Amino acid sequence: MFKSGRFVADALGDLRESQVQPNGVDLTLGAIYEQVKPGRIERGGKTVGDRQEIEPSDGMYHLDRGGYIVEYADRVVIPDGHIGFLLPRSSLLRNSCMLDTAVWDAGYEGRGEGLLEVHHPIELEAGARVAQLVLADAAHEGTYEGSYQGENL
Numbered sequence: 001m002f003k004s005g006r007f008v009a010d011a012l013g014d015l016r017e018s019q020v021q022p023n024g025v026d027l028t029l030g031a032i033y034e035q036v037k038p039g040r041i042e043r044g045g046k047t048v049g050d051r052q053e054i055e056p057s058d059g060m061y062h063l064d065r066g067g068y069i070v071e072y073a074d075r076v077v078i079p080d081g082h083i084g085f086l087l088p089r090s091s092l093l094r095n096s097c098m099l100d101t102a103v104w105d106a107g108y109e110g111r112g113e114g115l116l117e118v119h120h121p122i123e124l125e126a127g128a129r130v131a132q133l134v135l136a137d138a139a140h141e142g143t144y145e146g147s148y149q150g151e152n153l
């Protein structure tokens with residue numbers, strides 16, 4: 001069963017009321033990076049490629065077509081007994097953009113990242129709501145202990 005937005009908000013704490021939605025909470029734009037060096041994914045490990053931060057002008061990002069790493073401004077906590085899914089705000093889709101996301105594991109805590117695909121130039125304000133996090137009940141063995149634990153805190 002998916003939890004209510006209020007439940008998700010209580011799990012994360014420290015959110016603006018405008019971020020609380022009926023079925024989840026909206027995450028906001030913290031920083032945007034452009035990858036400049038290749039990463040590497042091996043059978044036993046991985047490396048994230050170097051990136052350069054893009055600076056907003058007067059608080060606004062003016063993005064051309066391309067792929068960008070987005071860091072969310074909000075600290076996410078996935079409580080035991082749950083799994084998180086992050087979905088793009090539909091206004092991004094309606095503006096020819098997509099946010100690609102993965103599974104948020106039980107026990108993860110941090111300011112996570114996603115891939116923003118810009119298929120038509122767009123302007124995004126720092127702190128704008130860009131995605132919605134939902135939580136569902138889930139069985140799991142152990143909790144997240146990977147290299148992204150505690151990232152960007």
Ligand SMILES: O=c1ccn([C@H]2C[C@H](O)[C@@H](COP(=O)(O)OP(=O)(O)OP(=O)(O)O)O2)c(=O)[nH]1
Binds near residue numbers: 100101105108144148
């Ligand atoms: O869109 C997403 C989805 C998940 N995460 C966070 C939460 C998740 O628990 C953590 C690790 O995700 P995943 O397990 O998919 O990463 P991995 O590449 O398999 O790394 P690891 O080996 O550390 O598990 O990253 C994000 O920041 N963005």
